[in-house]
Amino acid sequence: MNLDLTLSSLQDKGHRITKVRKEVVKIFSQSSQPLSANQVEKMLSQVNVTANKATIYRELQFLLTNRYLTEVYLHPNEVSYESSELKHHHHLVCDICGSIDNVTNCLVSKLEEDVLKKKGFQIERHMLEFYGTCSRCLKQT
Numbered sequence: 001m002n003l004d005l006t007l008s009s010l011q012d013k014g015h016r017i018t019k020v021r022k023e024v025v026k027i028f029s030q031s032s033q034p035l036s037a038n039q040v041e042k043m044l045s046q047v048n049v050t051a052n053k054a055t056i057y058r059e060l061q062f063l064l065t066n067r068y069l070t071e072v073y074l075h076p077n078e079v080s081y082e083s084s085e086l087k088h089h090h091h092l093v094c095d096i097c098g099s100i101d102n103v104t105n106c107l108v109s110k111l112e113e114d115v116l117k118k119k120g121f122q123i124e125r126h127m128l129e130f131y132g133t134c135s136r137c138l139k140q141t
């Protein structure tokens with residue numbers, strides 16, 4: 001997600017660029033990991049932008065509806081978000097330190113073809129995340 005391109009794309013569509021909107025887009029353009037609303041709130045306060053939870057949720061919802069962000073479900077009770085421009089990938093979530101890495105090779109496409117053939121169901125998207133122990137934590141155990 002490129003900050004300037006995203007902001008000009010928003011303007012082209014007639015959306016206002018508020019301070020919060022600009023900062024939220026900036027945060028996602030610089031982040032290599034999915035972020036939850038809580039994390040976005042913390043990062044906003046680090047750059048001295050004060051926004052209440054409702055404003056942040058509304059902003060994330062706006063960017064989601066307009067397809068700048070996609071939802072990621074890494075934890076059962078928390079939604080995370082990441083740029084929708086990222087190449088399709090899956091996440092490796094470490095149960096010990098919480099680090100998140102990406103896997104960009106997807107082996108599900110063969111299965112999707114099979115499902116279409118056998119069930120006549122056209123799969124448009126899927127979510128698949130992996131949980132375990134990262135290499136750094138493995139070395140310490």
Ligand SMILES: [Zn+2]
Pocket residue numbers: 033034072082086089090091102
């Ligand atoms: Zn991701």
Ligand SMILES: [Zn+2]
Pocket residue numbers: 094095096097098099133134135136137
């Ligand atoms: Zn770890």
Ligand SMILES: [Zn+2]
Pocket residue numbers: 088089090106107108126128
């Ligand atoms: Zn996949």
